[in-house]
């Protein structure tokens with residue numbers, strides 16, 4: 001269930017991923033909490049201006065307040081902030097980084113940023129990513145995929161267009177060819193820096209079909225703002241259709257009747273190369 005009344009009215013992009021509901025609820029709680037603090041401290045400030053005005057207090061009082069209420073209020077705020085951090089924020093983050101999905105349902109995609117576009121690499125039905133070589137990089141082969149590698153035969157590459165079937169977990173290995181970019185899908189509540197020389201995984205489960213914007217969230221050069229791609233979340237059948245058609249266009253071997261882009265067995269192609 002979503003608890004995001006304030007967030008929605010403030011114009012945040014609607015959530016379309018499974019974990020996004022927890023993030024939205026957390027943001028919502030923080031905003032209400034800050035609103036209460038703002039109104040509370042603002043009222044207190046206004047009250048002190050009125051209460052201690054010079055007209056009423058011609059002579060300064062050097063003792064000040066003797067009430068312990070402000071200390072108790074500060075203590076309450078501290079306890080609430082600890083609860084928000086430990087009971088909500090920390091578990092959400094732990095779930096994001098410690099429990100990557102695994103199994104035959106997982107779609108595995110490599111994403112490689114470059115000035116100023118996003119490359120997508122799907123492993124194909126064999127579940128193995130083909131070898132990429134920087135010497136083979138050209139305008140029509142931005143990833144330098146080596147089609148002579150047997151593992152690359154059924155691989156699919158696409159530029160600025162990513163497709164995913166709805167309700168299937170997706171693990172994305174993010175990297176970059178040149179400078180630091182940031183692979184960000186606001187609707188999926190996902191953002192991961194793309195760092196040259198590193199392969200950093202992130203994941204999400206899209207739960208709503210539709211077309212979503214992928215942006216670069218790291219100032220990466222003069223056309224940074226134009227570094228956009230599209231994510232299409234669709235039914236399994238539509239995804240399979242797109243995959244086969246695009247695979248044919250990109251010179252990949254299409255395996256009829258085979259499931260599309262199964263997960264890699266365990267974490268073999270899941271190198272985290274920090």
Ligand SMILES: [Cu+2]
Pocket residue numbers: 113114180181182216217218219220224227
């Ligand atoms: Cu960028």
